[in-house]
Amino acid sequence: MSSTAVTDLLAALADGAVEVVDLTQPLSETTPVLVLPEPFANTPHLSRRRLSRYDDDGPAWAWDVLELGEHTGTHFDAPVHWITGQDGDDVASVAPSRLVGPVAVIDRSAAVARDAGDLLTVEHLEAHEAQHGPLEPGTWVVLRTGWGARAQDEAAFLNAGPEGPVTPGPDVAASKWLAEHPNVVGFGVETVGIDAGAAGGFDPAFPLHNFLLGAGRYGLTQLANVDRLPARGALIVVAPLKLVGGTGSPSRVLAFVPR
């Protein structure tokens, strides 16, 4: 049999030349969720109701019913999540080819360790392209901040201060740059949402939601193990539920990383 790209990949996985890294946070009742100020509706934490546990309700089987928001834990934002993207894709309409692609990692973890509200700028994005080459078509850009280390502690993860949440994210110009870059399919973060904590006060408010989802691109939040990704050269697989009409979906996110 002749060699193909897929058989080569399978061989690399088998011999460890390519590693599968799980970019997904564990999903449970304690998974942190976004908190919006009054008067806005808030999403619940995940909860489970038992149907059976090898008992009278199901002697040989165990199963539960879930209640959770579409935007809970490691999750995907579809364009219809935002008013600017309301004519765009719902989760079920997203072309599968856009859910698999190259990943470019912008490392701001050192800056975020000094300033939790650090903002990603166009200068940082252009410096990444200057150092690593232009973004390839279909790229998912991931912002590395080290925030994933807080993911099991809701107070530390949301980091709400007197002025509101203090978490990193892109500024207005960087949001526009990402939304207008022809090769950017999506943007992923380690925090609870794709915009910075202070972004409710930006003009426009929540600029990355506004511009990126408005441009028919996608978001990805609460990623884990981002420090195990190279700046370039890995492949990301984003797997939201095929939820008809869905504005978002908890997702399993994997990366194929060369050793």
Ligand code: MN
């Ligand atoms: Mn979301």
